[in-house]
Amino acid sequence: MERIPYNATVRAVTVVTPDLMILQIATDEPRQGFLAGQNMLLGLYGNEGRSLNSEPEANPVPHEQLLRRPYAIASHSTETSLFEFYISQVKSGQLSPRLFNLKVADRLHAGETIRGGFLLNETPDGSDIIMVATGTGIAPYISFLRTHIAERPESKMIVIQGAAHREDLGYFSELVFLEKSYPNFFYVPTLTDADDGWEGKCSRIEDLLENDFLQNEFNITPDPEWTHFFISGKPDMVGRISRWLEQFGYRRHHPDDPGEYYIEEY
Known part of the structure; x- marks a missing residue:
């Protein structure tokens, strides 16, 4: 060979x-x-x-x-x-x-060829974008933001990043900086095993969403016409949030059948 x-x-x-x-x-x-x-x-x-x-x-x-x-x-x-x-x-x-x-x-x-259909640029201009991640699932959102955040001032762009501990929040400093720099961007880190010094959210991402976090904090009600979701991370989390979104009429995106939520499992 x-x-x-x-x-x-x-x-x-x-x-x-x-x-x-x-x-x-x-x-x-x-x-x-x-x-x-x-x-x-x-x-x-x-x-x-x-x-x-x-x-x-x-x-x-x-x-x-x-x-x-x-x-x-x-x-x-x-x-x-x-x-x-x-x-x-x-x-x-x-x-x-x-x-x-x-x-x-x-x-x-x-690899010589770069592939993948987890693409922010397929969402309509002006639509709100919710990016949910656990673990290394944050990586494509860093590319999204580095590439597109300045191009979409009319869109609310929210990253919800879940982890066990503060040190597991990769790109924390960059995301905090972006939140301070762009009025339409919001960063929500949430921990399931936080220490006493943590002042942020302490919950699984699924529980935040199911308890109307987006509605209460950002006045966003899940609506497939106005808000698109990206879900990247552990399969259990991806599956639970997918089922939650489908209650609001969301459909999973496929290249030959466009939908309003995109998934990547890690």
Whole structure:
């Protein structure tokens, strides 16, 4: 089998927690461009080392196998060579412990084609946008905001980010800065296991929404004609919020059957 060469270099690694990191890579050749919310394949061979805090591999892979999986791009969509990703480590997994072992200047594989249909630019101009995320599901929204926030001053844009602890809120500082900079943007972090110093919301995202949080805080009643939802994160959360939205007449978006809520499961 012909070995697929590595074609990208690590430019920066930011450790958010021992199992969450922001990875920036530079591709050897520029890509053709992408739309905010899309993803790129990242890959490493099975002979690469694993992170020190990983666990034994649940399903060991051959050294000559190229492990690849898609990760949402967090960069502004005008980037063609420098790409950013927000990645969680599955300790007994195959690829993520190897990605967590990367250092600046290390090499890896980056997919030539950028794909995905989780796209903000498909929503009508002026519609309100609710972006719900847990874990690394925040990554496509960072790309949404970096790319589109200045273009949509008539839309209320709300990010509701759920996590267990304060340190799990990736991109917290950037989101707080955006909230202070744009009057139409609102950031709502909520924790399920907050410490005594936390002054924000303490709830699951599903419970906030089901208890009329949007209506009470932002005067937004779920209405598929005026408000579009993006839901990105754990399957249980995605499923529960999807069912809640369908009570208001929302339909899941498909490329051949447009709807008013979009999902990405992580």
